[in-house]
Each structure stands twice: as C-alpha cells, then as structure tokens.
Amino acid sequence: MTRLKKFVSLAMAAMISTAIFAGCSSDKNQVTINVFNWGEYIDEDILEDFTKETGIKVNYETFATNEEMYEKVKAGTTTYDLIVPSDYMLERMIKEDLVQDINFSNLPNFKNIDEKYKNQAHDPENKYSVPYMWGTIGIIYDKTKITDNIDSWNALWDSKYKNDIFMSDDMRNSIGISLKRLGYSLNSTNEDELNKATEELIKQRNDLNAVYIGDQVKDALRSGEKNIAVIYSGDAFVLKEEEPDRFEYVIPKEGTNLWFDVWAIPKTAKHKEEAEKFLNYLLDAEVNKKNVDYIGYATPNKATFEMLDEEVKNDKAAYPDEEILQKSEVYIDLGDFRKLYNDAWLKITSR
Known part of the structure; x- marks a missing residue:
C-alpha cells in the first residue's frame, strides 16, 4: 500500500x-497583436471576447490625432499590426508605402460592408483598408445654457461665447472649420486662403479664449467646463443619448468634414494573418453592433445597420440628410502643401 x-x-x-x-x-x-486606435473608439470588452474565442491576445494602444499615429508608425519604434487612419492619412500612407495589401479571402465578413462605403477615393481599389466608422464634425452646445438657435460656424467666433468655447485639438479639423466658415474648401491649397483662415483662428483664440481639446471633450462638457464645442458626431450622439434635454448637435449650414476611419495593416506588421482574423471578427454583425452601441458612431456595416433601432437610424447626428452631405467634403492628402498647414498650426497653437 x-x-x-x-x-x-x-x-x-x-x-x-x-x-x-x-x-x-x-x-x-500565444500570439499577441498590437493594435493602435483612437482614444475611446472601441468597446474594450470586444478585445477580451476576441481573445477568448481565438486565443490571440490584443495589446491595445491609443492616439489622439492622425499625425501622432503617422509619426509613430513611420518612426518604427513600435511595430503595430493594425492601425486606424482617417481617409486622407491612409491616402498619404499608401503613397509612402507604409501599409500593405489586405488578404480579403481571410475576411468573409467583409460582405457585410455596404457597397457605397467601398472603393472610396482614399483607397479606390479597396486593397489597403477596411471601413470602420464614418461621421461628421459639428457643434454641440448645452441648450439649457445657450438659448440661441446655432446653425453656423460663425457661432464659434461670436463674442457672446467668450471663455465658453472648445475647439478641436486637430490641425485639419480646426483649420478646415475656419476655411469652410470663410467660404473656402477645407482642402484648400491656396496660400492666401490658408493665411486668412489662420488669422481668424488666432483672433478667435486671443479674443474669445477658445481652448483646444481632444478626446477629453465629452467629460469636459458633462462637467460643464464650457457650453459649446467642436465635436465628432459619434461623441455628440453619446452625450445626446445620456442627456437628451441638455445637449444639441448641429452640422453648420456651410457644410463640414465627412470623414471615414479605416483599419489598415502597416508594412512592418509581424502578425498579418492574426490581424486579419481580428478584422473579420469586428465585421461580424453582432460584434459590430455591440461596438456601435458603445461608441455611438455611424457604421458602414449594412448587416449591423439593419439591426439598429429605428430611432438611431433616423438620428441626424449619426446619419445626416443627403442635403448636408452634399455640402460636406472628405479630407484629402495635401501633399507638399502640408508644410504650410503645419506652419499655420504652430502659429495658432503657440502663444
């Protein structure tokens, strides 16, 4: 015994x-993929769900602007398997050979993407990207404090809102707004137009004490730090859902930026196949709906859109009328003129 x-x-x-x-x-x-995304731009429970289902871990990092993301990818100090550039930035990264073709045979759920969101100007052959979310930029305001009917970018230069304005801490957004307000294209490569838009932003900052802010804008508005702000449509949708009697979102009558954010795989990615598995997982209608419900942005996923409540489908903050979209522009890569925008941005933000 x-x-x-x-x-x-x-x-x-x-x-x-x-x-x-x-x-x-x-x-x-166990494989770990490195994902680089905008702040507050995914339901992070989805990352854990993906790991449980596939065994692939996700190391998740965030950035605040396209330019920040671009510089990190170009520097190559960190190897990312997936990134989320906006339209114009993807266009630039394709030109500079920073992203690689996606093997769509590994993405059977790509069939869920509505055809009208494929083959956009920033990726005309749809070789390098998978549409993620789309939307607009507009003005949100606390209608319990501001009783005016705001419908124009001019409101952001109105002296009655001195010390009460948040601008976007994003070069293309704020310069684009100033250009659009003056009747110019937000993709202008006219130096005189850029100079006038720059002067107006400097004047606004000096005279009205406008404050530039990024992902923190929702919390700052919730706490009442200021009552009027430039904001992405998805963030506006979230705030309106939380407090419908308090917040109002408008797309100014002059038109705005119609943007598309996409998933792309950098040339330096070490786990391309696993990254494509992650993309296919995100394209699942149920998974995508969970994500859309969480972040509030408009989805290019047709299968998900059909699952949304009618109230959401008809919300003009998320899915604006065609009339507004016709007045709006998609950012394009500025090429060599980009340097003048960078110089202008330094003048605007340094004081």
Whole structure:
C-alpha cells in the first residue's frame, strides 16, 4: 500500500509538472497583436471576447490625432499590426508605402460592408483598408445654457461665447472649420486662403479664449467646463443619448468634414494573418453592433445597420440628410502643401 501510494503520488506530480510546463509553453507560443486606435473608439470588452474565442491576445494602444499615429508608425519604434487612419492619412500612407495589401479571402465578413462605403477615393481599389466608422464634425452646445438657435460656424467666433468655447485639438479639423466658415474648401491649397483662415483662428483664440481639446471633450462638457464645442458626431450622439434635454448637435449650414476611419495593416506588421482574423471578427454583425452601441458612431456595416433601432437610424447626428452631405467634403492628402498647414498650426497653437 505504501509503495502504491508513493507511485500514485509520483505519477500525479509528474502529471501536474507536465501540465504546468505545457501551460507555460502555450502562453509562450500565444500570439499577441498590437493594435493602435483612437482614444475611446472601441468597446474594450470586444478585445477580451476576441481573445477568448481565438486565443490571440490584443495589446491595445491609443492616439489622439492622425499625425501622432503617422509619426509613430513611420518612426518604427513600435511595430503595430493594425492601425486606424482617417481617409486622407491612409491616402498619404499608401503613397509612402507604409501599409500593405489586405488578404480579403481571410475576411468573409467583409460582405457585410455596404457597397457605397467601398472603393472610396482614399483607397479606390479597396486593397489597403477596411471601413470602420464614418461621421461628421459639428457643434454641440448645452441648450439649457445657450438659448440661441446655432446653425453656423460663425457661432464659434461670436463674442457672446467668450471663455465658453472648445475647439478641436486637430490641425485639419480646426483649420478646415475656419476655411469652410470663410467660404473656402477645407482642402484648400491656396496660400492666401490658408493665411486668412489662420488669422481668424488666432483672433478667435486671443479674443474669445477658445481652448483646444481632444478626446477629453465629452467629460469636459458633462462637467460643464464650457457650453459649446467642436465635436465628432459619434461623441455628440453619446452625450445626446445620456442627456437628451441638455445637449444639441448641429452640422453648420456651410457644410463640414465627412470623414471615414479605416483599419489598415502597416508594412512592418509581424502578425498579418492574426490581424486579419481580428478584422473579420469586428465585421461580424453582432460584434459590430455591440461596438456601435458603445461608441455611438455611424457604421458602414449594412448587416449591423439593419439591426439598429429605428430611432438611431433616423438620428441626424449619426446619419445626416443627403442635403448636408452634399455640402460636406472628405479630407484629402495635401501633399507638399502640408508644410504650410503645419506652419499655420504652430502659429495658432503657440502663444
């Protein structure tokens, strides 16, 4: 009996040891993909769900502007498997050979993307990107504090809102708004037009004390730091859902930026196939709906859109009328003229 107990004990120890080492080996061989996305732009529960389903871990980092993301990818100090550039930035990264073709045979759920969101100007052959979300930029205001009927970008230069304005801490957004207000294209490459738009932003900042802010805008508005702000449509949708009697979102009558954010795979990605599995997972109608419900942005996923409540489908903050879209513009890459925008932005933001 003693020998039998000893034998059983040794056998069990061996089994436990094998299990431990097998577990270590499994952990060691587990693939981790590096994902670089905008702040507050995914339901992070989805990352955990994906890992549970596939065994692929997700190392998730965020950025605040396209330019920040671009500089990190170009520098190559961190190797990302997936990034989320906006339209014009993807166009630039394609030109600079920073992204690679996607193998769409690994993305059967790509069939869920509405045809009208495919083959856009920033990726005309749809080789390099998967549409993620789309939307507009507009003005949100606390209608319990501001009783005016705001319908123009001019409101952001109205002296009655001194010390009460948040502008977008994004070069293309704020310069684009100033250009659009003056009747110019937000993709202008006319130096005189850019100079006039720059002067107006400097004047606004000096005379009205406009404050530039990024992803923190929702919390700042919730707490009442200021009562009027430039904001992305999805963020506006979230705030309106939370407090419908408090917040109002408008797309100014002059028109605005119609933007598209996309998933892309950098040339330096180490786990392309696993990244494509993640993209296919996100394109699942149910998974995408969970994400849309969380972040509030408009989806290009037709299967998901059909699952949304009628109230959401008809909300003009998320899905604006065609009349507004016709007045709006998609950002394009500015090429060499980009340097003049960078110089203008330094003048605007440094004081």
